[in-house]
Amino acid sequence: MAAISVFHRRSIRVLGAVLVAAGVLPMLMLSDSLSLWRALLCVALMFAGSALLCGAWELLAIRRREARSRGFDAQALGVIVSSEIGGSYSDTSPLMNLGVRFADDRGVERQAQVQKVVMLNELPLHAVGRPVHVRFASASPATELVISPIIASG
Secondary structure (H helix, E strand, O other), rough: HHHHHHHHHHHHHHHHHHHHHHHHHHHHHHHOOOHHHHHHHHHHHHHHHHHHOOOHHHHHHHHHHHHHHHOOOEEEEEEEEEEEEEEEEOOOOOEEEEEEEEEEEOOOEEEEEEEEEEOHHHHHHHHHOEEEEEOOOOOOOOOOOOEEEEEOOO
């Protein structure tokens, strides 16, 4: 499964590079004879390719998973067991790869990997050993889940 994910990520990045090249090359080679509409198409290709190269596809997938989480029917308390910055991030919001351990609704101990975009000021809340609130589907507790940090008051 991880090999498929790496292959998928690479193919998305290759597609991004092809789109950037498809936008840049006509602008460089035909700059004096390029119509306005074709120039705008080239700019759009470069923009789309740059977004794919920067990991926008991964961020959109995470947002879709978080939106689907509203239908998750179970929740638990968990703890972060691994935390590292992923491959794609902006200056203010890195993409984190987090390992989470929790007990599902049957009491079975689970461990799962989660990707999450985290604001820089929230990085300490996603450190190893920190408690988190876990939402998941009881039919498949370790495949898709969403976590949120637990902030101690006081």
